[in-house]
Amino acid sequence: MNLRRNLFWSLIALTLLALLLAACGGQTETVGEPEPAAEEEAAPAATEAPAAEESDDMDMEPIKIGALAPLSAPGAVVGGEAMRDAMLIAADVLNARGGIMGRPVEVIIVDTEGLPERGTAVVERLINQDGVVGIGGGYHSSVGVAAKEVARDNGVPIVFAETWNDTITSVQYDEIFRIAPLSSEVSAVDVNFIQWLRDENGMKLDKVVILTENTDYGIPAAENTTALLDGAGIASVTFSVDIGTQDFAGIIERVKAESPDMIVTLATGEASYNFTQQAADAGIGPQDVPFMCNQVSLVSDAFWTNVPDGNNCFVRRIGLPQKLYNDVAQELVAEYSARTGKDDIESYAMASYDSIMLIAQAIEDSGSTDPADIIDALENINHMGALGPITFPINRSNTPDQAGVDPKWWHQFPDPAITIVQYQEAGQDAVDTAVVYPNVYQTDPPVIVGQE
């Protein structure tokens, strides 16, 4: 009797669940979300006409490329989903071109959750279980710092797209390449911008508060920024939080008590949203004090949903302004916009796309799927990517010692452009933000708030 009753209730529950799923399915389409990537592995796409001739080859065993992205909390999911969409486009583009060496390409995307231990586990799995010949993507530095050791142990190359920690390349592993900017270089741009606000815009800037996360990205970034600010004669106070922190009330009271002239956010993901909006609620948000938000703020839909009082935020943007995009970037943006409904592509999504395409070209150039040959090819590569022409000039044949540069430049793309943009209207799309720094790219002067 009880069994029958339980079965009855189970059927009711399943019916309700089915109705709920059906209702929400329709809702997803209307909000312009990207096509749900039900499969994390991008199956080889149907090829276009030129590739059809190679259909026999395309039936061959696919070449597998791994891809890292934070797709669940505490990672920066907003960034991870953008990267995933771009890397799926890369897989489709490669397959539409006939694959690599006539073989189809399979991009296997794994969720790092923004956690180093999880990153280590998924890279291990990609290499030893899935048999990938190279890995792209990567968002959180702490994941990159941990994952590079697995790549090193297994001799498989990783091209990191968005991990900034200097030590990732300064350890000079043969297997590790990076097209993201160096954390220390980004800090230099931040501080140059802050100095520019003071020196050329007459802004009072005696003290800066830095809110950072306790990660391999946040801690060195805050240290670099503090040292550079100190050199510029600007005092600073750093507050650190865990990556998934939600409640900033206590810290915000302390930030207020410091009476900062500017606030810089080096925390990523939803923590940066929480901090910025809670600061705004407390009267020290972007509309009250000059405020540098984290770059995840450039996902404008998510930003305005989570930070409705985020107007006047300054945001560091990696990559050139849209008007300076090359053909590769424009094609990518067109496809990305069609799939996601966004007007522009995030810099880390663009870099993720390039990281997959770089590995693909290295395989083509070397004519081999042996990771050692791919590494050789990457060192000598000249790839026209969405970020521009990508090379790794500091390598085994031109070591940092020989070139007279810091080891951090090892296997490092030297030219990622960095600009500072500002939301100057509430609800503004990221693509319409004003480029305020540097002067060479400036579209509008900065709006400086809170100056008496």
Added chain:
Amino acid sequence: MENAAIFGWALLWILFWGALGGVVTPRVYARKDLEISQASFGGAVIGAALGPFSLLPLWFATPKITSRLIGIAIAIVVGIFIAAFALADPDNLCVANGGFVISQLANGIVIGIIYGLMALGLTLIFSILGVVSFAHGEFYMIGGMVTYFMTAEWIPGVSPIIAILASCVVTFAIGYLFERIFLRPMGSGEIERPTEYAILVTFGLAFFLQYLTQALTSAVPVKAQRFFPFPRTEIPADSGALLKMTPGNVTVFDAISIPNPRFTAALLALMMLAALLWFLYRTWVGKALRAVSQDRQAAAVTGINPNSMNTLAFSMGAMLAGLSGASLVQVFSWLPQVGIPAAARSFVIIVLGGMGSLPGAFLGGLIVGLVEAAGTGCIPDATRAAAYIPAYGMVILTLVLLLKPTGLFGREL
């Protein structure tokens, strides 16, 4: 910290005499054949308060250790702690800035009330069913998600009150269905090992709800707009020195500030708490619930159906978690995983307050909220103060479990 040694010595004093009092007092009372249930805890706090000056009279006179005596001792310990901290770090904001202290206290109380409401649900379930629901955080998450989608996506412009009520209905319904399908068999003896079964089945529900929500809504964070923005007001009109309101904040006396979303969330929590207390103490069903929590069999003899009370308690517990989430979705960015830390905090609170104790859960929530606020505000090292947030509650929990394993209001075994 300018004079760290002062603080260090004070801590050492408290710990040494506290430990000595906690160990020796029960033995002294046992030797004299006296009641020892409060001896360990009482001896520890009385020793920590005044050291040998209180312990020696206690051991010789062996008075009855009452809650009043313990309360006075705790107040003295807290006073010594604060005085030592003030002497050690006179420039600390928590010492030198009264407005900052009151703001932090207000923040701690506000968030503590909401913690307490959430923990109330968990402890209500435990007190009636004897089950620790590991899906409590997911009910909290769903409460917030329903409120967000109601106000921002499905019916933009709908009153937040309606959205919150909808959250209550949804979480109550899920709790009801789950209890009927999965937990009811425990009561009818169909499950061989009910304790383990309850842990596993609620864990299963937690994962199911979390990943179902992620599949339906994606993992991109969302956030509801302020439910009830403050009107822009300044009293007096030219300076706002007494009261200044913006849509997102209220500042009193130019010093104490409380953000609007927290303020309204705490008000909602207080209203719900009052309603819950009225229900539990003034209605027949509420009294029946309390009766079942006290003695299941005796309650059944008087005509109360324990199975119905199980269903009601689980559904109400889920609803209280959902209500907490619904009130906080305007404060925090909301993700399918947002309930994990909240649930962990609730577990700390109900153990701290005493498993199954409703006043204990509420007081535990307040204590955790205040301790977190004090820790975040007063730890001198700015790079560490907020990073330790998850640890503050754990420290208090460890201390309470050491001194009073049943929690503050737990029933003696």
